[in-house]
Amino acid sequence: AQSVTQPDIHITVSEGASLELRCNYSYGATPYLFWYVQSPGQGLQLLLKYFSGDTLVQGIKGFEAEFKRSQSSFNLRKPSVHWSDAAEYFCAVGGNSGGYQKVTFGIGTKLQVIP
Amino acid sequence: GAVVSQHPSWVICKSGTSVKIECRSLDFQATTMFWYRQFPKQSLMLMATSNEGSKATYEQGVEKDKFLINHASLTLSTLTVTSAHPEDSSFYICSAGRVYEQYFGPGTRLTVT
Numbered sequence: 001a002q003s004v005t006q007p008d009i010h011i012t013v014s015e016g017a018s019l020e021l022r023c024n025y026s027y028g029a030t031p032y033l034f035w036y037v038q039s040p041g042q043g044l045q046l047l048l049k050y051f052s053g054d055t056l057v058q059g060i061k062g063f064e065a066e067f068k069r070s071q072s073s074f075n076l077r078k079p080s081v082h083w084s085d086a087a088e089y090f091c092a093v094g095g096n097s098g099g100y101q102k103v104t105f106g107i108g109t110k111l112q113v114i115p
Numbered sequence: 116g117a118v119v120s121q122h123p124s125w126v127i128c129k130s131g132t133s134v135k136i137e138c139r140s141l142d143f144q145a146t147t148m149f150w151y152r153q154f155p156k157q158s159l160m161l162m163a164t165s166n167e168g169s170k171a172t173y174e175q176g177v178e179k180d181k182f183l184i185n186h187a188s189l190t191l192s193t194l195t196v197t198s199a200h201p202e203d204s205s206f207y208i209c210s211a212g213r214v215y216e217q218y219f220g221p222g223t224r225l226t227v228t
Protein backbone atom coordinates (compact mmCIF):
# COMPACT_ATOMS: atom_id res chain seq x y z
CA ALA A 1 0.00 0.00 0.00
CA GLN A 2 1.17 3.50 -0.74
CA SER A 3 1.65 6.06 2.01
CA VAL A 4 2.95 9.56 2.61
CA THR A 5 4.72 11.02 5.62
CA GLN A 6 4.96 14.71 6.31
CA PRO A 7 7.07 14.84 9.45
CA ASP A 8 6.48 18.50 10.24
CA ILE A 9 2.95 19.30 11.39
CA HIS A 10 3.65 22.99 11.85
CA ILE A 11 6.43 25.24 10.56
CA THR A 12 7.05 28.92 11.22
CA VAL A 13 9.31 30.99 8.97
CA SER A 14 10.04 34.66 8.66
CA GLU A 15 8.89 36.51 5.60
CA GLY A 16 11.67 36.54 3.03
CA ALA A 17 13.33 33.41 4.43
CA SER A 18 13.68 30.21 2.48
CA LEU A 19 11.32 27.32 2.99
CA GLU A 20 11.57 23.56 2.72
CA LEU A 21 8.68 21.25 3.52
CA ARG A 22 9.52 17.60 3.83
CA CYS A 23 7.66 14.70 2.27
CA ASN A 24 8.55 11.03 2.22
CA TYR A 25 6.53 8.42 0.40
CA SER A 26 6.24 4.67 0.31
CA TYR A 27 5.37 2.97 -2.96
CA GLY A 28 6.75 -0.06 -4.74
CA ALA A 29 7.25 1.49 -8.17
CA THR A 30 7.87 4.97 -9.52
CA PRO A 31 5.11 7.06 -8.01
CA TYR A 32 3.20 10.05 -9.19
CA LEU A 33 3.85 12.83 -6.67
CA PHE A 34 1.93 16.00 -5.89
CA TRP A 35 2.00 19.03 -3.66
CA TYR A 36 -1.23 20.87 -2.89
CA VAL A 37 -1.90 24.04 -0.91
CA GLN A 38 -5.06 24.69 1.07
CA SER A 39 -5.95 28.17 2.26
CA PRO A 40 -8.87 28.75 4.65
CA GLY A 41 -12.16 28.62 2.79
CA GLN A 42 -10.48 27.45 -0.39
CA GLY A 43 -10.23 24.08 -2.04
CA LEU A 44 -6.91 22.31 -2.40
CA GLN A 45 -4.91 23.86 -5.21
CA LEU A 46 -2.25 21.96 -7.10
CA LEU A 47 1.20 23.54 -6.75
CA LEU A 48 3.14 21.04 -8.81
CA LYS A 49 3.36 17.40 -9.75
CA TYR A 50 5.94 14.85 -10.82
CA PHE A 51 5.12 12.05 -13.20
CA SER A 52 8.43 11.39 -14.93
CA GLY A 53 11.44 13.11 -16.46
CA ASP A 54 13.35 15.91 -14.80
CA THR A 55 13.41 15.29 -11.08
CA LEU A 56 13.35 19.02 -10.27
CA VAL A 57 9.83 20.24 -10.85
CA GLN A 58 8.76 23.86 -11.07
CA GLY A 59 5.32 24.85 -9.90
CA ILE A 60 3.14 27.85 -9.44
CA LYS A 61 3.75 30.70 -6.98
CA GLY A 62 7.52 30.24 -7.13
CA PHE A 63 7.53 26.74 -5.60
CA GLU A 64 9.69 23.85 -6.72
CA ALA A 65 10.14 20.25 -5.57
CA GLU A 66 12.78 17.64 -6.13
CA PHE A 67 12.10 13.93 -6.50
CA LYS A 68 14.84 11.85 -4.90
CA ARG A 69 14.24 8.19 -5.50
CA SER A 70 17.10 7.07 -3.25
CA GLN A 71 15.57 8.92 -0.31
CA SER A 72 11.91 8.33 -1.26
CA SER A 73 11.42 12.03 -0.87
CA PHE A 74 9.69 14.86 -2.66
CA ASN A 75 10.49 18.00 -0.66
CA LEU A 76 8.88 21.31 -1.49
CA ARG A 77 11.02 24.46 -1.57
CA LYS A 78 10.66 28.18 -2.04
CA PRO A 79 13.62 30.57 -1.91
CA SER A 80 11.76 33.51 -0.36
CA VAL A 81 8.48 33.15 1.49
CA HIS A 82 5.73 35.75 1.28
CA TRP A 83 3.10 36.34 3.94
CA SER A 84 0.46 35.11 1.50
CA ASP A 85 2.12 31.66 1.52
CA ALA A 86 0.72 30.99 5.00
CA ALA A 87 -1.53 27.97 4.45
CA GLU A 88 -1.60 24.21 4.84
CA TYR A 89 0.45 22.13 2.42
CA PHE A 90 -0.31 18.55 1.48
CA CYS A 91 1.99 16.09 -0.19
CA ALA A 92 0.33 13.22 -2.05
CA VAL A 93 1.38 10.07 -3.86
CA GLY A 94 -0.49 8.43 -6.70
CA GLY A 95 -0.24 4.87 -7.84
CA ASN A 96 -1.93 1.53 -8.18
CA SER A 97 -3.59 0.47 -4.96
CA GLY A 98 -5.76 -2.60 -4.78
CA GLY A 99 -6.03 -2.82 -8.54
CA TYR A 100 -7.00 0.74 -9.30
CA GLN A 101 -5.35 4.15 -9.43
CA LYS A 102 -5.55 6.16 -6.25
CA VAL A 103 -4.07 9.27 -4.64
CA THR A 104 -3.04 9.12 -0.98
CA PHE A 105 -2.47 12.31 0.99
CA GLY A 106 -0.15 13.16 3.82
CA ILE A 107 -1.31 14.69 7.07
CA GLY A 108 -0.37 18.19 5.97
CA THR A 109 2.09 20.85 7.17
CA LYS A 110 0.71 24.12 8.42
CA LEU A 111 2.93 27.04 7.46
CA GLN A 112 2.95 30.20 9.51
CA VAL A 113 4.77 33.25 8.17
CA ILE A 114 5.89 35.93 10.59
CA PRO A 115 6.91 39.48 9.67
CA GLY B 116 -11.29 27.43 -15.13
CA ALA B 117 -11.93 24.08 -13.35
CA VAL B 118 -13.92 25.42 -10.43
CA VAL B 119 -15.67 23.10 -8.01
CA SER B 120 -18.18 24.33 -5.47
CA GLN B 121 -19.73 22.72 -2.44
CA HIS B 122 -22.92 23.53 -0.65
CA PRO B 123 -23.38 24.13 2.16
CA SER B 124 -20.01 25.29 3.44
CA TRP B 125 -21.06 24.32 6.94
CA VAL B 126 -24.05 22.59 8.46
CA ILE B 127 -25.19 21.65 11.94
CA CYS B 128 -27.72 18.86 12.32
CA LYS B 129 -29.21 16.85 15.12
CA SER B 130 -28.30 13.26 15.78
CA GLY B 131 -30.51 10.88 13.82
CA THR B 132 -31.28 13.24 10.97
CA SER B 133 -29.89 13.15 7.45
CA VAL B 134 -27.93 15.85 5.68
CA LYS B 135 -27.12 16.29 1.99
CA ILE B 136 -23.96 17.90 0.65
CA GLU B 137 -23.75 19.02 -2.96
CA CYS B 138 -20.65 19.11 -5.13
CA ARG B 139 -20.81 20.96 -8.45
CA SER B 140 -18.32 21.40 -11.24
CA LEU B 141 -19.08 24.93 -12.41
CA ASP B 142 -17.23 25.26 -15.69
CA PHE B 143 -16.53 21.73 -16.83
CA GLN B 144 -18.22 18.37 -17.05
CA ALA B 145 -17.04 15.80 -14.56
CA THR B 146 -17.55 12.15 -15.33
CA THR B 147 -15.86 11.29 -12.06
CA MET B 148 -16.10 12.92 -8.67
CA PHE B 149 -14.40 11.95 -5.47
CA TRP B 150 -15.52 12.33 -1.86
CA TYR B 151 -13.03 12.73 0.96
CA ARG B 152 -13.29 13.07 4.69
CA GLN B 153 -10.78 14.99 6.80
CA PHE B 154 -10.52 14.76 10.56
CA PRO B 155 -8.57 17.39 12.50
CA LYS B 156 -4.82 16.89 12.22
CA GLN B 157 -5.32 14.01 9.80
CA SER B 158 -5.00 13.59 6.09
CA LEU B 159 -7.76 13.51 3.54
CA MET B 160 -9.23 10.03 3.40
CA LEU B 161 -10.94 8.95 0.21
CA MET B 162 -14.44 7.74 0.97
CA ALA B 163 -15.76 6.94 -2.46
CA THR B 164 -15.45 7.55 -6.17
CA SER B 165 -18.58 8.34 -8.10
CA ASN B 166 -19.05 8.04 -11.84
CA GLU B 167 -21.90 9.77 -13.58
CA GLY B 168 -24.79 7.43 -14.16
CA SER B 169 -23.42 4.50 -12.21
CA LYS B 170 -23.03 3.35 -8.63
CA ALA B 171 -20.28 4.80 -6.52
CA THR B 172 -17.24 2.77 -5.55
CA TYR B 173 -16.67 2.92 -1.82
CA GLU B 174 -13.38 2.52 -0.02
CA GLN B 175 -12.96 -0.30 2.43
CA GLY B 176 -14.53 0.49 5.77
CA VAL B 177 -16.92 3.15 4.46
CA GLU B 178 -20.57 2.29 5.05
CA LYS B 179 -22.47 2.48 1.78
CA ASP B 180 -25.85 2.72 3.46
CA LYS B 181 -24.74 5.54 5.68
CA PHE B 182 -22.98 7.67 3.08
CA LEU B 183 -25.21 7.70 0.03
CA ILE B 184 -23.62 9.11 -3.09
CA ASN B 185 -25.53 10.11 -6.18
CA HIS B 186 -23.91 11.37 -9.37
CA ALA B 187 -26.91 12.00 -11.55
CA SER B 188 -25.40 14.55 -13.93
CA LEU B 189 -22.03 15.57 -15.30
CA THR B 190 -21.90 18.60 -13.03
CA LEU B 191 -23.46 17.42 -9.77
CA SER B 192 -22.70 14.78 -7.18
CA THR B 193 -24.34 14.60 -3.79
CA LEU B 194 -23.31 12.96 -0.54
CA THR B 195 -26.08 12.21 1.94
CA VAL B 196 -25.10 11.33 5.47
CA THR B 197 -28.03 9.29 6.76
CA SER B 198 -28.97 8.98 10.42
CA ALA B 199 -26.04 11.17 11.36
CA HIS B 200 -24.29 10.70 14.69
CA PRO B 201 -21.74 12.90 16.46
CA GLU B 202 -18.89 10.68 15.22
CA ASP B 203 -19.85 11.67 11.66
CA SER B 204 -18.84 15.23 12.45
CA SER B 205 -16.01 16.02 10.10
CA PHE B 206 -14.87 18.08 7.13
CA TYR B 207 -16.11 16.62 3.85
CA ILE B 208 -14.32 17.54 0.63
CA CYS B 209 -15.25 16.69 -2.92
CA SER B 210 -13.17 16.84 -6.04
CA ALA B 211 -13.89 16.38 -9.71
CA GLY B 212 -11.85 15.30 -12.69
CA ARG B 213 -9.49 12.39 -13.23
CA VAL B 214 -7.55 10.54 -10.55
CA TYR B 215 -4.33 12.42 -11.26
CA GLU B 216 -6.00 15.68 -12.19
CA GLN B 217 -8.48 16.50 -9.46
CA TYR B 218 -10.03 19.88 -8.80
CA PHE B 219 -11.15 20.33 -5.24
CA GLY B 220 -14.13 22.01 -3.67
CA PRO B 221 -13.70 24.18 -0.58
CA GLY B 222 -15.20 21.58 1.74
CA THR B 223 -18.23 21.28 4.01
CA ARG B 224 -17.96 21.31 7.78
CA LEU B 225 -20.54 18.96 9.30
CA THR B 226 -21.31 19.12 13.00
CA VAL B 227 -23.75 16.61 14.45
CA THR B 228 -25.16 17.50 17.86
